[in-house]
Amino acid sequence: MNTVAESIVKDMSLAPNGHLKIDWVKEHMPVLNRIRARFEQEKPFAGLKVAISLHLEAKTAYLAKVVQAGGAEVTITGSNPLSTQDDVCAALVEDGIRVFAKYNPSPEEYKSHLIKTLETRPDLIIDDGGDLVSILHSERRDLLPQVRGGAEETTTGILRLKALESEGKLEFPMVAVNDAFCKYLFDNRYGTGQSVWDGINRTTNLVVAGKTVVVVGYGWCGKGVAMRAKGLGAKVIVTEIDPIKAVEAYMDGFEVMSMKEAAKHGDFFVTVTGNRDVIRKEHFEVMKDGAILSNAGHFDVEVNKVELGEMAASKRVVRKDIEEYALADGRKIYLLAEGRLVNLAAGDGHPAEIMDMTFALQAVGLEYVSKNYQSIGKKVINVPYELDAEVARNKLEALGITIDTLNPEQKAYLESWAE
Secondary structure, three states: OOOOHHOOOOHHHHHHHHHHHHHHHHOHHHHHHHHHHHHHHHOOOOOEEEEEEEOHHHHHHHHHHHHOOOOOEEEEOOOOOOOOHHHHHHHHHOOEEEEEOOOOOOOHHHHHHHHHHHHHOOOOEOOOHHHHHHHHOOOHHHHHHHHOOEEEOOOOHHHHHHHHHHOOOOOEEEEEEEHHHHHHHHHHHHHHHHHHHHHHHHHHHHOOOOOEEEOOOHHHHHHHHHHHHHHHHEEEEEEEEOOOHHHHHHHHHOOOOOHHHOOOOEEEEEEEEHHHOOOOOOOOOOOOOOOOOEEEEOOOEOOHHHHHHHHHEEEEEEEEEOOOOOOOOOOOOEEEEHOOOOHHHOOOOOOOOHHHHHHHOOOOOHHHHHHHHHHOOOOOEEHHHHHHHHHHHHHHHHHHOOOOOOOOHHHHHHOOOOO
């Protein structure tokens, strides 16, 4: 396979810097390194084609190389127009991986890259947000028969998968990686929490301490964002639609109120819901002058950009990844990274040590589907607990941490009803 000739990337001369980025994350992803060593020996994907749609930066690139080490022919594209790193794309092409991705493509180019990735007729897929699955189940159903199954990274993607499954339209098994313990407890909470504020801070260069942060949504990602905001010295308000999560946020020490009320107080807003229009016209109308809006959900629909644009007398870019909307009454509202994922579109995403666990789940989850797709059937399944635990054990071993195990008497006690 001549990946240089077949790929679509911005500039192959950027490859050396991409290799440096990939080499750096490799040094900080010990769990994936252990899986790669096993894959090189066992070749679980020998003779198979794998299509990947993920945020295309260095950590994702290393996952692609691990899957490749398992014997797969790998093709990769981005899952967000602003998170693709062109130097990483070029480096992957040099490493024999087919790439269809550029930073900030037009909507038409972005869609064409997804389709070209699927036109390689993959046996397995790794998806982020459900774009590959959506295309396969709509306009390119001709490519469905080849697909054994795959793994999905995000809450948004799993929602789309479960909607397909509930309607009886899902055509192959998918592993819900996002719902694994080693994903949401660490990636969603600690990864999102740190990387969101890294993106906001490096983009705005403003202090957070003493200001009011409104976190929209208190799932595991929202918990992480709120926790880190508190650590930076902010006053934190949480908005929710789930009464149980709202009580949890309250007992975690945060103020809880409706979005209409919270909109009056926020200096920074971070949306983490997976839903559309959670910040909209009625909220813009009462915001402070200088309010800063950002999104950490998968798609750029959580902040209603159309309504904000209609309210604005003028709009301009005032700093890289910051758009200023000047309203008719003189207030200014700022939107970061076009309302796309602020931690990736305006940053480097989650720390490598965090994505080490998540991408390890992707790798072993894909291996599990490949081996068991016929018995699984056409449904969404959780990552089997033994795979989750395997990733956690590898992480502990890499950290040099030893934990206890049950002795036979303890195990018998827990498993017996008579004692």
